[in-house]
Amino acid sequence: MVGRKIAEDERRRAILDAAGAQAGEVGLAALTVRQVAARAHVSPGLVFFHFGSRAELLTALLDDLLTRTLDAAEPVELRGRPAWTRLSSMIRTELLGLPEQRAQVELLFDFSFSSRDPAHRAAVSRALARYQAAFRPVCAEVVAGSTLEGAALAATVVALLQGAAIQVIHAPDTFDPEALLASLAELGPQPRG
Template sequence: MVGIKKPEGERRRDIIRASQSVALHGGIESVTVRTVAAEAGLSIGLVYFYYDSKEGLLHALLDRLLEITLDGPPPGFGESLSPADALNTMMAEELEGLQSQRGELDLIFQFYFARRNDEFRGPINQALDEYAARMEPVAARISQAAGVEPEALRSALAALIYGATMDVVRRPGDFSAPRLLGVVSGLAEAIPGH
């Protein structure tokens, strides 16, 4: 099973996409060099060439999952909007994307709770901290307008998103981004000068 000669970066992406596909269908414990090689249509030796072990594959898969799910608002987000509109827009973008990323989010939970060690939890915790930090500029503007401590508001916004993430994984049929956004809108309307 020899694949077409591809550049190294493209081959690595193919292998990680195959790892993600295997994990989405069978959980992270189903990710092995053998299952990934079969999914990618590559030899086991070629997968070992790029990732020396199952653990190497899992680390690369986790990095990919964190990259695609925990992007958060970009720098300068909402600067042209009122604080309330920036809050509503930021939260809408974050909450509305959860349903389409349900499988990937479930895999992150699997990494965090099934592989209970700092080797996997450390990168997840760091990514969550960076994600929350990207909300800081919007939270700072809102907290100033509302007279609330910025760190407390940022923590509350992050907790709302984390809770919504757990909800979409646990109860996807009951999850409602519009319902949560209604709560956020109500909070935004309470900001003086809205």
């Protein structure tokens, strides 16, 4: 009896998912095509058919990872609201998503700090620049009329989120996004009375 034939894009997705899960367990340096194939229930030849080489598999994994993790966007439903409200909402969305994305964030850090491939490092740098750029417009509105610059505030926001990501990886039981958000609220514009 022959099983259901899986479409190539589904098989490719399954291999990428297996590569991500396996890399999360053993790290990028120890990841092998044979491990990925076993985890995806395919032959190593099929992994090579879809990705060509281990290096190309890692590049595809990184591209997929960057697409799914560094994707901040200003909420459309809050347009027209005060800039601080919109920025706070963006930060809240990112912070609350960290625990669920812990494995992907950890793998992203592995690519950032362990990969010796300059193309991988460059891809992470470009993705982080786009991520920071997503915050710049609303940050520019938040600091309008002050001596701060929107780009500097966006860099600060991303640094906060990166620090929170590290905390989710190394001390998930102490990660409290609501406490971070409460601290930010205290730093934000205060109502005039």
